[in-house]
Amino acid sequence: MKIILLYSLTLSVCALTTSSAFSQTPAERDACAALTQVPSLTILSANIKPAEDGVPAYCYARGLIPPGIHYHVQLPLPSNWNRRFLQWGDGGKDGDLDFADHRLTQGYAVANSNTGHDNSVEPGSQFGFNNRQAEIDFGYRAVHTTVMAGKALAQQYYSAQPNYSYFEGCSTGGRQGLMEAQRYPMDFDGIVAGAPVNYYQAMNAAGVWWLQRLFKDNFAGNLAVDTDGDGSFDSLRLLDTLHERVLEKCDAIDGIQDGVINNPLQCTFAPEIELADAMCGADGATDRCFTNAQVQTIKDFYTGPSDSAGSILYPGKALGSELSWSSLYIPHAGNANGPGMLMGPAGDHVNYLFYEKDPGVVIADMTKPLQVSGTNAAVPEFSWLEFDINDLSAGKASTMQSIMDATDPDLSRFLRDNDGKLLLYHGWNDALSSPAATLQYFNAMLAATFANDQDAAMASTRLFFAPGMGHCSGGEGPNAWDKLEALVDWVENGKAPDSIIATHSTRGIVDNERLLCPHPQQSVYIGPAGGQNDARNWIAENFACRE
Numbered sequence: 001m002k003i004i005l006l007y008s009l010t011l012s013v014c015a016l017t018t019s020s021a022f023s024q025t026p027a028e029r030d031a032c033a034a035l036t037q038v039p040s041l042t043i044l045s046a047n048i049k050p051a052e053d054g055v056p057a058y059c060y061a062r063g064l065i066p067p068g069i070h071y072h073v074q075l076p077l078p079s080n081w082n083r084r085f086l087q088w089g090d091g092g093k094d095g096d097l098d099f100a101d102h103r104l105t106q107g108y109a110v111a112n113s114n115t116g117h118d119n120s121v122e123p124g125s126q127f128g129f130n131n132r133q134a135e136i137d138f139g140y141r142a143v144h145t146t147v148m149a150g151k152a153l154a155q156q157y158y159s160a161q162p163n164y165s166y167f168e169g170c171s172t173g174g175r176q177g178l179m180e181a182q183r184y185p186m187d188f189d190g191i192v193a194g195a196p197v198n199y200y201q202a203m204n205a206a207g208v209w210w211l212q213r214l215f216k217d218n219f220a221g222n223l224a225v226d227t228d229g230d231g232s233f234d235s236l237r238l239l240d241t242l243h244e245r246v247l248e249k250c251d252a253i254d255g256i257q258d259g260v261i262n263n264p265l266q267c268t269f270a271p272e273i274e275l276a277d278a279m280c281g282a283d284g285a286t287d288r289c290f291t292n293a294q295v296q297t298i299k300d301f302y303t304g305p306s307d308s309a310g311s312i313l314y315p316g317k318a319l320g321s322e323l324s325w326s327s328l329y330i331p332h333a334g335n336a337n338g339p340g341m342l343m344g345p346a347g348d349h350v351n352y353l354f355y356e357k358d359p360g361v362v363i364a365d366m367t368k369p370l371q372v373s374g375t376n377a378a379v380p381e382f383s384w385l386e387f388d389i390n391d392l393s394a395g396k397a398s399t400m401q402s403i404m405d406a407t408d409p410d411l412s413r414f415l416r417d418n419d420g421k422l423l424l425y426h427g428w429n430d431a432l433s434s435p436a437a438t439l440q441y442f443n444a445m446l447a448a449t450f451a452n453d454q455d456a457a458m459a460s461t462r463l464f465f466a467p468g469m470g471h472c473s474g475g476e477g478p479n480a481w482d483k484l485e486a487l488v489d490w491v492e493n494g495k496a497p498d499s500i501i502a503t504h505s506t507r508g509i510v511d512n513e514r515l516l517c518p519h520p521q522q523s524v525y526i527g528p529a530g531g532q533n534d535a536r537n538w539i540a541e542n543f544a545c546r547e
Contacts, residue, residue: 024048024057028077031157032059038156041149042066055101056080061153062097069137071113071146072097073153074104082107084488085154085162087147087188089169089176091472094138095119095127100168103484109162111150115142128352129361135353139403143176144184164491168484170194170472171433174424178406178441181422185414190421190491192483195472197433198406198441199314201397204349206314209305209389210329211347213297215369221297223325224332225287233332235287242298243322245274250319256525256532258512260468260477263522264319264428265436271298301325304434307393315436324431324470331367350387356399359386407441409448415460416449422461423487423497425516427469427479435465442519462518464500478502478514499523501540512538517545 028048035046046061059075075081086108088100094115103110116137117127128135147165155161167177167188174196180187197203214222223242224233250267251257261267272295280289290298304316317325327335348362360382363372369385391397401407414420424442426435442463450457468477479502486497497518504512512535515523525532527542 024077028059031078032061032075035059035061035153035156038153041152043153055105058104059157063149063153065113065142065145065149067133068116069113069142069145070097070118071111071142071149073150074099074101074110075154075157076104076107076109078158080107081109081158083160083163084108085147085151085165086110086484087143087150087165087167087169087180088112089143089167089173090115091171091173093119093125093127094172095122103168108166109150109154109158111146113142113146124348125352126348126361129358135400135403140176140179140183143180144187147180147184147187164189164488166190166192166484166487166491168192168487170483171197174198174433175200175404175406177422181411181414181420182406182408185411185418185420188414188420189418190423190487191414192423192425192487194425194483195427195430195433195435196406196424196438196441199437200404200406201354201401202314202392202405203433203437205354205387205389205392205397206305207329208347208350208384208387210301212385212387213300214329214331215385217293219331220291221293222331223294223297224330225285227287233330234334236326236330236332237287238290238294239322239326239330241278241288242271242275243320245269245278246319246322249274254522254524258533258535258538260512261320261428262467263465267319269302269319271295271302305389307390309393311393313389313392315434315440317431318428318435320468320476321429321431321470324429324475328431347384350384351382353404354387354397354400355391356396358382407444409441409444411445411449411461420460421487421490423483423490424461424463425466425483426463427466427471427473427475427477429468429475429477430471432471438463439465439519458496458518462497464497464516464518466502466516467514467523468504469502476504478504478512478516480505481516499545511535513540514538515540515543515545521545521547 032046032048036043042064044062044064049058049060051057062072064070086103088098088110095117096114096119098112100110116134165188167180169177174193175198177191177193178196178198181191222233223238225235226233227235246269249269250261253266254262275290278290280291285291302316304312304314306312347366351362352358360380363381363383369383372381372383374381426438428435446452446457466479469475469479473479481500481502486500489495490497499515499517502514502516503510517523523543524546526544527537531537
């Protein structure tokens, strides 16, 4: 049951303007140090962190949850606490402790963990090698146990329970938020889950499948081109051309020519048709024309991976996301897929986190998947090029899906029994996790939890798509807003977010401001007639949410 909040939303801001926010008393130091003596928790250290760079002094505690979950809690001094607890979500494969100084400064008691492993010792997915406990901790256990430990420390330090508890995260953090809503529905009053990679095994299998398309037939379909014959794919001109063609086809569908596709699902782009006048002829392949193999690669990116029966196993990339493909998948001279580097975030996933029994460790050079020297070694090597996407549809990832996928659509316990609030968001230009997958989950949740009653669902959960935004941030469209503020207002004051104002900045100056609207609504221009293409009119009051 929620405790009535006695503090206003601005309490923490007001408190932190006083000099006491940046100093501490001997009693406060003693209370912090005393946390190491809590008999029911393994606390490794607890001490006051002095004020620095605008961050007020606070009590910093580090603890251990056996066997390997290290966590920390940033506890505002009692006079600065806003009576709220926040679990800060993680990114990628985690393996470190993340700080949320901005939330601490706002008065939140903030907890975070390494999810059970250290990435300096076991980088990428390596923590999962023949280690089921580490996989379980990363999959779901670490977040929940850290929440329990964090709340216990708050209770000990403040002699009071938090009035409200929140989760905020994106990517892996988004998956964690949905996992909490599904498995531990009483942990939080409100959850912000951005770009959730909740179809975790399918998404990572898809990443490997896309890499295989690019390496196929000696890079015949690679969208980066070797222009001088030195063996290095130095030009990304074709990606620029593709993106320009997509914008020509899709940008103005919403009535505004702004370099941002408002809703990619409203546009149809057939590469073999739209690029027909840009195909290579008798002169051969260059970075100024497309080959048939390259067009097939583009179609594969938009469609998504399919098994031998023709079933699509994970949604493809959204129209407009093309420029981000280079940093995640396209082998070229200037990105992380260069010689000696891992092949994107999915590169080692199938070695350690996909099968019930791990097939082998990664090869020495991930960019040379044919060089597998240790096939018969005591600890064998396994190349991502050997991966078969049919293993996903054949159920060979079922054990790991049960541990890491957060796809249960029935959120009745969190949204109804606990009266929780769920705020989902996803950028349409996300090239890592598919926004269409988030929409797929959202629709499944509507059916399972609310029997497709949209009005009932809107009382407790909302999904916001951000046109032009990349994975969690960045991109060509408005991509910056306070992810937690709207949720707090909803949970504590009953004010559901009918829209969110997001901004895009260039060199620190806001040059585009829009409304993000709860799905299925979209932002529609209502400003001065004929002024929709004038950037001076791209301000929030010139837009409205409409279906």
